[in-house]
Amino acid sequence: MHAFSARLAALLPALLMSTGLAAAPDPADWDAVLDEARGQTVYWYAWAGDQRTNDYIDWVAGRVDERFDVTLEHVKIGNTAEAVSRVLAEKQAGNDDAGNVDLIWINGENFAAMKENDLLFGPFAHALPNFALTRPEQNPEVVTDFTLPTEGYESPWGRAQITYYYDSDAFRGDSGEVETPPQDVDELLAWARANPGRFTYPRIPDFTGSTFLKQALIELSDQGEALYAPVEESDFAAVTAPLWDYLDALHPHLWRSGRQFPASGPEMRSLMGDGALSLAFTFTPSEPAAAVADYELPESTRSYVPKSGTLGNVHFVAIPFNSPHQAGAMVVSNFLLSPEAQATKQDLDVWGDRTVLDVARLEEADRALFTLETSNPAMLPAGALERTLPEPHPSWMTALQDAWQARYIGQ
Amino acid sequence: MLRLAPALIVTLLVAPILAGLAMALLPAFGYLPALGGDDISLAPWRALAAQPGIGRSVAISFASGLIATAISLAVVLLYLAAATGSRLDRWIRRLVSPLLSIPHAAAAFGLAFLIAPSGLIARLASPTLTGWERPPDLLIVQDPWGLSLIAGLVIKEVPFLLLMSLAALPQLDPERRVAMARSLGYRPAIAWLKVVAPALYPLIRLPVFAVIAYASSVVDVAMILGPTLPPTLAVSILTWFSDPDLDQRFLASAGAILQLGVTAAALLAWWGLERLVARLMNVWIARGGRRRGETCLHVGGKLWILLATGVAFAGIAGLAIYSVAGFWRFPDALPRSMTLDHWAQALPSLGGPLASTALIALGSTLLAGVLALAALENEQRTGRAASKALWLLYLPLIVPQIAFLFGLVVVMEQLGTRPTHGLITFGHLLFVLPYVFLSLSEAYRRLDPRWSQLALTLGVSRNAAFWRVRLPMLLAPLLTALAVGLAVSIGQYLPTQLLGAGRVTTVTTEAVSLAAGGNRRVIGVWALVQACLPLVGFVIAIGLPRLLWSNRRGMQGAP
Numbered sequence: 001m002h003a004f005s006a007r008l009a010a011l012l013p014a015l016l017m018s019t020g021l022a023a024a025p026d027p028a029d030w031d032a033v034l035d036e037a038r039g040q041t042v043y044w045y046a047w048a049g050d051q052r053t054n055d056y057i058d059w060v061a062g063r064v065d066e067r068f069d070v071t072l073e074h075v076k077i078g079n080t081a082e083a084v085s086r087v088l089a090e091k092q093a094g095n096d097d098a099g100n101v102d103l104i105w106i107n108g109e110n111f112a113a114m115k116e117n118d119l120l121f122g123p124f125a126h127a128l129p130n131f132a133l134t135r136p137e138q139n140p141e142v143v144t145d146f147t148l149p150t151e152g153y154e155s156p157w158g159r160a161q162i163t164y165y166y167d168s169d170a171f172r173g174d175s176g177e178v179e180t181p182p183q184d185v186d187e188l189l190a191w192a193r194a195n196p197g198r199f200t201y202p203r204i205p206d207f208t209g210s211t212f213l214k215q216a217l218i219e220l221s222d223q224g225e226a227l228y229a230p231v232e233e234s235d236f237a238a239v240t241a242p243l244w245d246y247l248d249a250l251h252p253h254l255w256r257s258g259r260q261f262p263a264s265g266p267e268m269r270s271l272m273g274d275g276a277l278s279l280a281f282t283f284t285p286s287e288p289a290a291a292v293a294d295y296e297l298p299e300s301t302r303s304y305v306p307k308s309g310t311l312g313n314v315h316f317v318a319i320p321f322n323s324p325h326q327a328g329a330m331v332v333s334n335f336l337l338s339p340e341a342q343a344t345k346q347d348l349d350v351w352g353d354r355t356v357l358d359v360a361r362l363e364e365a366d367r368a369l370f371t372l373e374t375s376n377p378a379m380l381p382a383g384a385l386e387r388t389l390p391e392p393h394p395s396w397m398t399a400l401q402d403a404w405q406a407r408y409i410g411q
Numbered sequence: 412m413l414r415l416a417p418a419l420i421v422t423l424l425v426a427p428i429l430a431g432l433a434m435a436l437l438p439a440f441g442y443l444p445a446l447g448g449d450d451i452s453l454a455p456w457r458a459l460a461a462q463p464g465i466g467r468s469v470a471i472s473f474a475s476g477l478i479a480t481a482i483s484l485a486v487v488l489l490y491l492a493a494a495t496g497s498r499l500d501r502w503i504r505r506l507v508s509p510l511l512s513i514p515h516a517a518a519a520f521g522l523a524f525l526i527a528p529s530g531l532i533a534r535l536a537s538p539t540l541t542g543w544e545r546p547p548d549l550l551i552v553q554d555p556w557g558l559s560l561i562a563g564l565v566i567k568e569v570p571f572l573l574l575m576s577l578a579a580l581p582q583l584d585p586e587r588r589v590a591m592a593r594s595l596g597y598r599p600a601i602a603w604l605k606v607v608a609p610a611l612y613p614l615i616r617l618p619v620f621a622v623i624a625y626a627s628s629v630v631d632v633a634m635i636l637g638p639t640l641p642p643t644l645a646v647s648i649l650t651w652f653s654d655p656d657l658d659q660r661f662l663a664s665a666g667a668i669l670q671l672g673v674t675a676a677a678l679l680a681w682w683g684l685e686r687l688v689a690r691l692m693n694v695w696i697a698r699g700g701r702r703r704g705e706t707c708l709h710v711g712g713k714l715w716i717l718l719a720t721g722v723a724f725a726g727i728a729g730l731a732i733y734s735v736a737g738f739w740r741f742p743d744a745l746p747r748s749m750t751l752d753h754w755a756q757a758l759p760s761l762g763g764p765l766a767s768t769a770l771i772a773l774g775s776t777l778l779a780g781v782l783a784l785a786a787l788e789n790e791q792r793t794g795r796a797a798s799k800a801l802w803l804l805y806l807p808l809i810v811p812q813i814a815f816l817f818g819l820v821v822v823m824e825q826l827g828t829r830p831t832h833g834l835i836t837f838g839h840l841l842f843v844l845p846y847v848f849l850s851l852s853e854a855y856r857r858l859d860p861r862w863s864q865l866a867l868t869l870g871v872s873r874n875a876a877f878w879r880v881r882l883p884m885l886l887a888p889l890l891t892a893l894a895v896g897l898a899v900s901i902g903q904y905l906p907t908q909l910l911g912a913g914r915v916t917t918v919t920t921e922a923v924s925l926a927a928g929g930n931r932r933v934i935g936v937w938a939l940v941q942a943c944l945p946l947v948g949f950v951i952a953i954g955l956p957r958l959l960w961s962n963r964r965g966m967q968g969a970p
Contacts, residue, residue: 043914048924051756051933058760075913078924081653086912088657092445093824100830100912109655117446117657197548203639205650256550260639266929274529275741276546295738295750296930398656409641410464 025327027127033327034068040328041071044317045083046105048076049266052290056351059344064335070328075101080110087119087320099322103329106154107315108146108207112394114318115153121319121326123152128330130337131155135358141314142356146394147228154316155333156356158345161305161312161385162215162281165288165378169300170198170278181279183306185219185246191279192253198278200254202268203261204404208283213400214392215311217243227392231399240403251408258408273297285385286352289378301378309387314356343369348376354385413792416785420844421803423782427819427841428810432671434818438664446657455665462662464641469673471637472644475557476627476677477684479564484619486565486715487572488611492603493712495585503716504577508952510570510723511895512945514902516923517938519563519635521726524733524931526559527552529741531729537742546741553639560637562722564626569719572618578853579614583607598705600712605696609689618849620678621808627677628670628811631904631923644670645813652817667814674811727942733935753932760921761940768901768917768944770832775839776896779847780889786848787855788877791863804848807841812905820909830912838906839899847896854888886959890952898945918944 025033042064048054054074061072077083083104090099106114114120125131134142134156142156143149164181171179182188192199202209218224220242226234251258255277262268269287271277273296282288291297317336319329335341339362342355359370437443441452459465494500513521525531529546537543552559585607592602633643641647648670651663733739737748819838828834858881866876882889904919913920922937 045913049926049929051925051930054760055756073914076916076921076924077913078926079653081655082908082913084655084657085653085660088445088660089821089824092443093821095824095827100914113655113657205654256548259555260550260553263639264929270929270931271529273738274546276529276548294930295736295748295752295932298738298740406463410467 027124036327037331038069040325042102042328044103045075052351102323102325120153125152125155128334146391154318158353160283162310163285164281165303166279205401208265231395289376292378303380305384312388313391339366413789430822431815431819434821435667439668455661459665468641468644471557479561479626483568489712490716492600493709512898516631517942519632524729563636575618597701600708624809671814730935757936764916772897772900774836775843779844783848838910843896850892887956894948894952897948
């Protein structure tokens with residue numbers, strides 16, 4: 001009797017596992033996925049702080065409805081972690097196959113957290129028909145997220161890179177010539193000293209602000225290689241000491257003397273629009289040009305990437321383990337990787353988010369879709385984004401955020 | 412059926428809160444099996460104590476709750492003392508409902524647009540008066556002392572306390588009390604403060620407690636106007652709850668319980684202050700001063716309320732300008748170009764959220780209206796006033812939202828409910844019902860019972876007396892209560908977002924998620940829509956009785 005129930009108990013997880021697998025669509029059999037997706041409604045949890053992004057997602061919804069009979073609902077959230085918490089709450093409640101979230105716009109820490117807690121469906125990305133267009137063997141950044149291999153648990157969607165922008169009118173010297181803006185963190189400090197209150201960065205733990213810390217650390221540290229392994233493997237205090245010295249020197253010359261920081265990159269952009277700041281940065285290279293078109297920034301706005309290069313990464317979409325519409329979510333992920341969707345997204349009039357496809361290796365007709373706008377003066381000069389630094393291991397982001405908060409909060 | 416109404420109300424209000432609190436309490440002590448928290452431990456509390464700036468967060472939440480309430484109450488009492496019966500009084504009474512209906516977030520945006528270093532006031536004064544060519548590097552909005560947060564709260568709490576006071580005052584017969592005191596030689600404002608205020612305070616004590624609880628735990632206003640390094644406790648909790656590092660959920664739960672403690676401590680401190688002020692008042696009243704300070708009271712009472720209402724409306728005007736602004740460089744007083752682009756862009760996406768907002772608001776308000784009427788009618792028929800139960804009615808207003816809503820989501824998940832409009836409507840009912848009940852109960856209880864008795868003697872049934880006599884006579888206050896309910900529902904952010912899993916978009920969730928993008932023109936459009944929507948309810952509430960009873964002046968309700 002006892003032996004029997006013990007065996008049953010041992011079998012039970014295996015049984016549950018196997019039924020779970022049987023229900024999940026197999027991405028390798030794409031026709032079956034398309035069949036299953038027909039008529040599904042996919043709830044896509046995506047950051048909605050930007051009208052252009054929202055409009056683009058609307059456009060995608062129209063297309064996938066037309067082509068694949070998949071209804072796409074954009075669930076508008078202010079912070080990706082809201083979706084992560086949601087899936088977690090469902091797992092906690094034992095909801096393993098009827099989750100609310102079908103697709104998440106995600107990367108970095110959020111991805112690491114979900115993967116570590118087994119909250120993701122997959123691997124699926126490598127099996128998507130359009131995935132090959134990214135040429136992962138030549139472009140390893142589409143299969144790596146903050147040094148972590150994605151292992152097919154998320155599918156690339158777009159690219160971001162720190163891009164500085166400035167008000168060229170404010171940089172005009174006495175002779176009327178526009179001065180060269182700071183090209184590395186040391187020049188930035190010197191410039192801030194000479195122009196107090198005209199620069200700042202978003203307060204930690206904002207994503208853009210945290211990226212600024214990593215960027216500064218990479219430039220200041222002579223132990224840069226340590227950043228690409230988990231933080232526990234190195235002497236955090238020793239590696240980051242130059243960063244804190246630097247920030248201690250920089251803060252008194254920042255906006256509000258470093259006693260207050262904007263909440264986010266967009267808030268920093270508003271301060272630029274008010275003329276409170278003369279120099280700022282964003283993680284979306286096309287943002288300054290788009291903001292000029294939307295009346296948010298003056299027409300004298302110019303963008304650049306400093307000579308040393310800046311951090312860049314790829315952002316992704318992922319499917320939660322308990323999504324009831326995994327087939328539909330895969331169809332949407334695949335459409336997002338199509339040349340049509342990627343080229344539309346890169347169009348400055350639509351969104352201006354750069355493609356993850358390997359454009360040079362596309363077919364002639366598809367390649368023609370991707371002509372980069374160069375006439376806009378607020379846009380980056382051609383070739384500027386070639387100076388890309390890879391993202392450190394995600395554990396550094398958390399460690400830097402904690403250390404920054406311990407050091408600068410509540411003083 | 413009618414007899415079940417009070418029990419139903421209590422269950423609807425109390426059960427979700429207790430369940431939500433329980434699900435916050437367990438993780439606060441380390442128990443959350445989905446994250447590997449299988450044992451009870453104090454680790455979350457140790458982590459909470461080690462948070463940088465936690466002491467300051469708590470202190471600001473505690474202090475801003477008390478100070479904002481004290482100022483709001485003082486403004487309302489001084490105004491009532493100084494202006495009752497004046498032309499200003501009639502004007503303010505007409506404005507109080509629209510002011511109350513402006514959602515907190517919209518009012519906070521408005522205030523920020525007004526007083527920020529790059530805000531409307533600085534633009535109007537620059538560069539001629541100030542010499543500023545670019546926004547001054549001043550810490551005005553989000554100041555570390557929470558002063559702008561307190562200002563934002565006062566703007567919203569003054570109309571609430573005023574409405575509650577105006578509802579309670581008729582019971583006290585203030586005119587006769589003041590006349591009596593004046594015959595003894597007291598100047599009017601001093602007379603009011605000495606003979607009416609001490610009797611009024613006990614009647615508005617629960618609303619005051621609700622204000623303390625709200626002000627010490629508010630999330631949206633604190634995010635817009637509050638300090639940032641560190642933020643208030645409630646904002647910190649929200650950040651921890653949505654941290655990608657899922658272990659922070661333990662910390663967040665402990666924070667939620669701490670928030671409960673902070674709010675309770677603020678209430679306790681207020682209770683102590685009440686005693687102190689009562690003593691001082693007694694001394695002041697007994698001393699018999701009849702004139703000293705009258706002018707000061709008289710001017711101050713009018714000035715402060717004018718400032719509070721003026722700032723609220725100027726803030727909304729600022730939102731309106733931003734919603735049509737082209738590029739608007741500091742220090743230009745007005746944008747160089749106006750454009751309808753922002754409205755044109757928002758228009759296509761307005762429909763869905765508007766429909767959801769209306770559906771949820773109407774659903775929860777009508778439900779609340781039915782429940783409140785049933786309970787009040789039951790009270791009337793059984794002749795028992797439910798004074799003890801009134802405390803329970805205030806429970807959703809006194810327990811901080813952030814302390815139980817996250818837990819409630821987990822409970823709902825476990826019950827297997829889907830995030831639908833229905834579930835959100837139920838969530839809103841928690842906050843709509845108390846307001847509808849409170850707004851309606853005074854008028855209901857005050858209605859002369861002889862009207863129904865007369866109807867009964869004419870041979871109609873109790874039900875017919877209700878439908879044909881009481882309800883029509885109460886149409887004006889009922890519609891006002893429903894309009895308040897609509898306004899409360901329209902302004903809800905956290906319950907909508909959490910219970911709806913973010914799937915249901917209302918005008919408020921849309922406004923807050925777009926706020927993350929920091930585009931003030933887009934924020935202006937959505938905040939303006941958000942602010943105007945509840946007005947529709949009030950326009951109907953005031954207009955409909957006049958239309959229906961155009962030949963019965965006495966039934967048209969208060970002006």
